[in-house]
Amino acid sequence: KQEVTQIPAALSVPEGENLVLNCSFTDSAIYNLQWFRQDPGKGLTSLLLIQSSQREQTSGRLNASLDKSSGRSTLYIAASQPGDSATYLCAVPNTGNQFYFGTGTSLTVIP
């Protein structure tokens, strides 16, 4: 069974700082990895999808990397803003269409 871990569980940074969120998975035979944002009590918003053949994906101030062999992905957020405050989740599918999520990193950006 795939196990997904996210470190740190919580992070508090001053506005303007660059930061890195980490996601690790135990089974490297993945098809893709998806990063999501979740505001309190709300649904998930897709941020980035990295296919297994890719090493990086970028969207605005966000950059996600994937290293399948080591079972790791990172989400880099540049020049953080208070509006970035949310919980960030990563998810990977197995061969049977079941997606496994980490428990998330709760980010607070202090103005």
Added chain:
Amino acid sequence: DAGVTQSPTHLIKTRGQQVTLRCSPKSGHDTVSWYQQALGQGPQFIFQYYEEEERQRGNFPDRFSGHQFPNYSSELNVNALLLGDSALYLCASSFPGASSYNEQFFGPGTRLTVL
């Protein structure tokens, strides 16, 4: 283009009751997955529907059942509710062809409280 929609937004039930949650996928999507998210946890996969059939199921008891309609919308039914079923229930849809390689799009969720 409407995204994934879910109804109702909130629901309060008592133990032993039954509940039905509804999901309409994003336009053009034919695959619907359901997740349960307890407070402070990541979403847990319940099951996925494709072509009106359950294609994959997570580690949930038979009290959890579902259905997909010809228009690709879906229902999640939970029987004999327990206090532990209180959670945010999320629906996700993905593109036609419905491989596991496709990006998932989530709805806003239904908050179920069991008293």
